[in-house]
Amino acid sequence: xxxxxxxxxxxxLKTGQSMTLLCxxxxxxxxxxxxxxDPGMGLxxxxxxxxxxxTAKGExxxxxxxxxxxxxxxxxxxxxxxxxxxxxxFCASSLVRGYAQYFxxxxxxxxx
Amino acid sequence: xxxxxxxxxxxxxxxxxxxxVYCNSSSVFSSLQWYRQEPGEGPVLLVTVVTGxxxxxxxxxxxxxxxxxxxxxxxxxxxxxGDTGLYLCAGPDQTGANNLFFxxxxxxxxxP
Numbered sequence: 001x002x003x004x005x006x007x008x009x010x011x012x013l014k015t016g017q018s019m020t021l022l023c024x025x026x027x028x029x030x031x032x033x034x035x036x037x038d039p040g041m042g043l044x045x046x047x048x049x050x051x052x053x054x055t056a057k058g059e060x061x062x063x064x065x066x067x068x069x070x071x072x073x074x075x076x077x078x079x080x081x082x083x084x085x086x087x088x089x090f091c092a093s094s095l096v097r098g099y100a101q102y103f104x105x106x107x108x109x110x111x112x
Numbered sequence: 113x114x115x116x117x118x119x120x121x122x123x124x125x126x127x128x129x130x131x132x133v134y135c136n137s138s139s140v141f142s143s144l145q146w147y148r149q150e151p152g153e154g155p156v157l158l159v160t161v162v163t164g165x166x167x168x169x170x171x172x173x174x175x176x177x178x179x180x181x182x183x184x185x186x187x188x189x190x191x192x193x194g195d196t197g198l199y200l201c202a203g204p205d206q207t208g209a210n211n212l213f214f215x216x217x218x219x220x221x222x223x224p
Contacts, residue, residue, distance in 0.1 A: 004154070033211070042216040043155070043200070058211065090154050098204035100145065101212060103154030 002026055006091050006104035013081040013111045021076040021107050023091030031094045032074040033058070033101065034066060036087040043090065049074055050097070081111045115139075116201055116215035124221040128190050133218040135201030136183045142204055144184045145212070146175055149198040191222045 004025045013019055023032065034046040045058030047066040055066045063085060065077045074093075078085060088108050092101040119134050135144065143162045147155035159168050161177035161184060168175045172195075174187040188195055202214045 040216060043214040045211055048211060098210040098212065100157045100160060105154050
C-alpha cells in the first residue's frame, strides 16, 4: 500500500516550457487535490476533483490544467511555465471531503 | 475571507522543554485538523478535533479545540528532536466547496 505517490520529485524548466506532474493513489479515494506550497504562504489549493472525470478550480488555478481520467490518477499540467510557478507541489487525496487528507511527498519545480 | 492564523511562526527550543502553538480564526469551524510536515515530505495528519472544548491526546501531544470552535492549540510536553517540523492547522472551507483551508504553520526546531 503505497498511499499517494508523485512523479517526478524534482524538475527544472525554462520559461515557456510545458510539463505534467503525475499523482497516483491506491486508497480508492474519490477526492483528489493539487496544492502549491510557497514560503510564508502555506498550502494553497490549485485544482481538485470530486471523482473520476470531474475537476474544479481552487484558490490559485491560473496557469494550470488538470485531468482525472482514472479514479486513481490526477494529473497537473503547466502549458507555459513561468518563474512565478516555482514552488513545491503536493497532491493529496481524501475519503471524505473536508476531512483527513493524505499527501504525497511533493515535487519541487524550479522555472528559470 | 477565512483566515487561520498560526503563532508563533517560528519556535526553537531545547530538548525536554514544553511548548504550545496556536491556531486562531475569527470564523467558526465545524472541525479543525492538525498536520505535521517534516523537511522534504508531505504533511501527515495528527488529529481532527470536532467538538467545542474537545481535548485529544497523542502521546506527548495534547490538542484542544476552543469552546466557540474558532481556535485550537497544540501542546507538546518534553519536546524531542523528532518533533521538529512544520505544524499546520486546517479547517473545512466555509464557502460550500468544503475543501480544506490551511494556516501558514509554525516551524518548530527542537535542539538536542
